[in-house]
Amino acid sequence: MDHQSGHLFFDPSACHGNMLFLGSGGDSVFRGQRTMLSMEDNSKRRPFFSSPGDFYDEEYYDEQSPEKKRRLSAEQVHLLEKSFETENKLEPERKTELAKKLGLQPRQVAVWFQNRRARWKTKQLERDYDVLKASYDSLRSNYDSVVKENEKLKSEVVSLTEKVDTKETTTEVVPISGENLVPPAEAASQSVNVKAVEDRLSTGSVGSAVVDDDSPQLVDSGDSYFPTESDYPGEAMQSEEDDGSDSGQGYYTHVFAEQHEEEGEALGWWVWS
DNA sequence: TTGTGTTTTATTGCCTCC
DNA sequence: GGAGGCAATAAAACACAA
Numbered sequence: 001m002d003h004q005s006g007h008l009f010f011d012p013s014a015c016h017g018n019m020l021f022l023g024s025g026g027d028s029v030f031r032g033q034r035t036m037l038s039m040e041d042n043s044k045r046r047p048f049f050s051s052p053g054d055f056y057d058e059e060y061y062d063e064q065s066p067e068k069k070r071r072l073s074a075e076q077v078h079l080l081e082k083s084f085e086t087e088n089k090l091e092p093e094r095k096t097e098l099a100k101k102l103g104l105q106p107r108q109v110a111v112w113f114q115n116r117r118a119r120w121k122t123k124q125l126e127r128d129y130d131v132l133k134a135s136y137d138s139l140r141s142n143y144d145s146v147v148k149e150n151e152k153l154k155s156e157v158v159s160l161t162e163k164v165d166t167k168e169t170t171t172e173v174v175p176i177s178g179e180n181l182v183p184p185a186e187a188a189s190q191s192v193n194v195k196a197v198e199d200r201l202s203t204g205s206v207g208s209a210v211v212d213d214d215s216p217q218l219v220d221s222g223d224s225y226f227p228t229e230s231d232y233p234g235e236a237m238q239s240e241e242d243d244g245s246d247s248g249q250g251y252y253t254h255v256f257a258e259q260h261e262e263e264g265e266a267l268g269w270w271v272w273s
Numbered sequence: 274t275t276g277t278g279t280t281t282t283a284t285t286g287c288c289t290c291c
Numbered sequence: 292g293g294a295g296g297c298a299a300t301a302a303a304a305c306a307c308a309a
Contacts, residue, residue: 277306
């Protein structure tokens with residue numbers, strides 16, 4: 001008889017106090033014990049009762065220190081796992097049935113399920129954390145890109161503004177008052193020149209005197225650095241209140257998707273399992 | 274062999290539901 | 292109020308490096 005399967009789930013010596021192992025001879029605990037003898041052979045592990053008779057084996061009994069926990073056998077765990085996969089909650093009938101089948105106390109089965117649910121929850125939290133972290137990392141990287149782009153655009157604005165200023169200062173502006181008042185006809189002519197520059201600036205027309213052909217074109221004169229809806233026809237500009245239940249295709253995603261596509265990256269937006 | 278960290282089994286106390 | 296669930300915790304069993 002193989003006593004080396006290493007898992008004993010019942011310790012008769014522990015039947016005292018408020019411990020719930022067994023109060024009596026341990027009827028159901030021993031049921032099915034013989035079917036659990038084909039566990040892995042692990043000589044490092046200690047023997048367990050192979051039959052109810054062993055329970056009364058004083059020689060063995062004396063070796064056991066009181067209140068020792070016993071691990072469930074691999075077969076018991078396997079069955080419990082299978083049962084857990086089916087349903088992670090335990091109705092009373094199922095608990096009794098499983099307990100009988102495994103030769104355990106119903107309480108032990110209940111405790112096992114309790115602990116198993118706790119382990120599952122922990123794992124689930126870990127998974128959720130990983131998903132959230134991936135999502136955060138992606139957002140963070142996108143945010144950094146936007147900040148960079150923002151800085152770049154700002155410096156462009158500064159450089160263009162400087163160009164405009166240079167143009168304006170080279171244009172002779174007529175003083176409104178002073179000794180050197182110009183004749184009305186001449187003043188009108190100068191005023192037209194200035195206005196023409198302003199007009200070109202405001203319309204952003206091609207061939208502007210300010211914007212060189214080979215310079216980056218500032219297309220939009222609005223306040224925002226971001227395009228309007230017309231820039232991406234047919235795409236909704238998403239607000240922050242969106243619940244994320246759609247594909248999340250706002251401007252940011254559009255831009256970032258393009259950006260990441262160029263970099264050969266796959267965007268993992270809100271990939272919930 | 275031993276020290277240490279992890280896993281598993283079990284208890285306790287509190288909470289919710291019927 | 293009893294049953295069952297969960298969180299926190301204890302403690303035994305186990306794994307593993309030094």
